[in-house]
Amino acid sequence: MEMKEVYLDNSATTKVAKEAVDAMVHALTVAFGNPSSLHRKGMEAEKIVNKAREKLALFLGVKAREIYFTSGGTESNNLAIKGAAYARRRYGKHLITTSIEHPSVLEVFKQLEEEGFSVTYLDVDEKGHINLEELKQAIKPDTVVVSIMYVNNEVGSIQPIQDAAKIISQNKNTLFHVDAVQAFGKISLIPNLSGVHLLSLSAHKIYGPKGVGALFVREGTKITPLFNGGGQEEGLRSGTENVPGIAGFSAAAELVFKNFGAWQAKMRELKERLKTGILSEIPDTVLNGPDDGAPHILNISFLGTKAEVLLHALESHGIYVSTGSACSSHKNARSHVLAAMGKTAEEIEGAIRFSLSPFLSIEDIDYTVEILKKEVNELRKYVRR
Amino acid sequence: MEMKEVYLDNSATTKVAKEAVDAMVHALTVAFGNPSSLHRKGMEAEKIVNKAREKLALFLGVKAREIYFTSGGTESNNLAIKGAAYARRRYGKHLITTSIEHPSVLEVFKQLEEEGFSVTYLDVDEKGHINLEELKQAIKPDTVVVSIMYVNNEVGSIQPIQDAAKIISQNKNTLFHVDAVQAFGKISLIPNLSGVHLLSLSAHKIYGPKGVGALFVREGTKITPLFNGGGQEEGLRSGTENVPGIAGFSAAAELVFKNFGAWQAKMRELKERLKTGILSEIPDTVLNGPDDGAPHILNISFLGTKAEVLLHALESHGIYVSTGSACSSHKNARSHVLAAMGKTAEEIEGAIRFSLSPFLSIEDIDYTVEILKKEVNELRKYVRR
């Protein structure tokens, strides 16, 4: 018998949609030219890239020439933050970010600190939200970059990007970067991007392939490239374009935006059901993060359990979840996000992230709650409190 | 009627092999997990990456842990050269490269010059070969990085990497980087890598997908990463691994190495036939580059024509070629490689690169020579000498 599979790790990565796979196979085998080649095969590939650029721009409500393709969210974040900091160095060396960013942002700031920049890390409250007053206080005349994530990948808290942008834009020399990797395709961004100069996206979080992402760079914003070479992407990102990846990204984005409202509603419903199911049926459970937040992320601590053990117990029932951020789990680090939110050691140790997709059913959710009830109960027998 | 297609632009990029496409589709839709995830889905993806690492290591005759995946040749070159230069900065600020490198190497050195490094650009002779004596002279105690391409992408000249490595290794502080993007899978590298610290590869030149490459980093060689983040690839290259791309790269490499001898022989035969056909049947043609060189690259000038117009004329017969390097042609730049080889303006303007694959037939070659004869003749009517 096939085991039931309930993939609840969509914030780590997603299964690639058929539409995206088809677009990729076409680019791999038919439109396989190099966009830089002068002949028709090159033009065909170039058109795929430009069409994709237009699509993404449309979904963000920005101009096509403001979209640059990269190899993923990590590169977009590195390019945006380092590129902005280096380009603006002469205006100042102060930077601001939050204490709950993804490692691909946090580690960049650590690196910049080593290079002589100074960084203010904004705190968050117990729900995972920054304080705008604190941001206002932190900005100094020599602040050249502020980077704030839109949706947190561990707890789903949504930051007040629009209000932050208003505050930041008081300072003419400051560039504002937003890591929107977990927000794109999940919540509405279009009305909220004024005042944002740089915004990172990644394909594999929205049913597209790994290894491709994009950076929005507002027209007129100058940043220093990380790669030098053939001058692709207007010189901002040299290297033969990942045409199949870009085709897949575009097809996935199209699918997401065609179904935006329905999928958002569906995920909210599933999340609500999972949350209520767990909190009401399993004792000693604690919600981490906001009551609402992003529609696809739910983080709950099962007190008196070790998350990693619970993860493996669920896995044996075909249920895939995560403990904190996928990226840091290998290193078995305690979640810096939950720590910043003031969670206790016990809460952090027992924290599980469930991340949803519209391809799940109510039965999947109910099955998960059932199994959780059983396994948490079982586990608690052995873990000392 | 379907038009005959003769793809002779395999140095720009290649059509992806079926084996590679299949491996990718599997990674996109079945083994779609994030290698950093702790559960089985993550492990499955991690295994794909590690298997690929082992395969590539095998084909290079190096250790699996010396292979790091990147987003392509351009990233590998940037990471290797900047990473080495930054890591070794305290030992000196002198760098050496050649004047015929790919832009993803040359432009990196230009950037490093702006950052205060000094660079010696080695000349080449009229066949596109560097002079080892000149290299020896150029190395100084403060030389920290030497970068020499294995096979030139425009004319196919092969540099004496093994001898260069011997010279360079006299200097303990010097790291030796080799851009092997056009060499890998085309000529034997295994016996010649001792003394090489860093070596760049790219998948899309060997029937694998665009957007993935690798960097060989000899054990014990420390270089500074370009991306900070989740710590993937031993911290040298953060970012969610491009699992489908890596799977495709590995499958393509496997195919190439299974057929290595046969394909090499086939390409040599086709190249010889094309060369002789053109040089003997079309007047006023000049071979650019060595008589032998890499098996897949042939560069010939058709005096009294404009290469770009000839390219389009060939295109209308389904024949795809290139003028100089694909990356720079958009910018309508004259080939810096041919210029460095001392070619005249007329030779450069009329230079066409034919780059072969084992999937071409003798008929394809003969057809190309026929069409060339006709179109070159036609074109020469309009172009003033």
Place this chain on the structure above:
Amino acid sequence: MESIYLLSFGEIGLKGENRPFFERILIKRIKQALEGFEGLDVTKTHGRIYVRVAGPQDEVIERLKKVFGIVAISPAKSCDLDIESIKSAALEAVKEVDYKGKTFKVESRRTNKSFPIKSPDISRMVGAHILKNLKGLSVDVHNPDIEVNVEVREKGFVYCKRIPGPGGLPVGSNGKALLLLSGGIDSPVAGYMVMKRGVAIEAVYFHSFPFTSDRAKEKVIELCRVLAGYCGKIRLHVVNFTDVLKELGEKGPNELLTILMRRMMVRISQEIATKIGAKALITGESIGQVASQTMEALVATNEVAKLPVFRPLIGFDKVEIIELAKKIGTYDISIEPYADCCSIFVPEHPKTRPKLDDVHKAEERFDIEGFLRMSLDNVEVIEVTGSY
């Protein structure tokens, strides 16, 4: 509170008996420009057009700014017909502009006389309400920074922003002309200028593969797409010019090549224009920029034209043209570097002051009628829809 836009139109207001005709076209163009947005409703009363539409305000305004005939766009608040609603709508409207440290006045118009309060009193009451609720504002009735407009009609409308529209006349109100479009900077601007006078356009492009690449053609299509943003759709006629070019190149006196080419282009364009009912040709020529645009060269090209040739850029210099190209959004596309036939078919020593006699003599070698037939048999027509 619903968002609506008040549009004023200048010139067409003056057109007396033709006015309904212009207004009809303008309304049609507005609907076309806002196609795809939900809840679109366009109505007209008393020299104003009211647009109700859902959709992001920036985007709506961006599109309306491309509709010739509109002189000003005012995003307005509409509200119920009672003074309290009007007061709070006015407050909201002021909050949306940068009001700190500014002066303002309230201007009221009451066309709906069943509303019991008279205009001056409305102004006074609304002004007092704003002063009471917002700090940093003061009144200046003569030279205000902000003019808060209140209109009492079948509903109340309040606005304080007046965004300039493109002016001109609605496209389609003044016949049709054919634009000779190249990939360069000038010709798209010329097309824009003539469209602004209400003239609908179609475009013709001379493609000469392999001497010009297919990317050059794509570039022209892109330019059409931007231009079509001002009129909805443009039909692009792509003429296969290769054979003509080859023969001219082979036989023609080299130094007259450009003139001969341009004369052929005008002749071919003329045929197309006649077929599609266009009454004039449009070119991007201005005086003295390049060898083909000296007075003598222009005379030589013009000689074969039976239709009027509009050259709206005739008195412009390069800087002015570039500025306009940037404004209308064609510049970035025009400067993309794709080689065109000029690199081969450009005379080494072009005649800058060609004599008509020499030109006539040169043309005797060619079968002009044959050229025309050859080119006209080979026209690809592409419908290009506008991008915004």
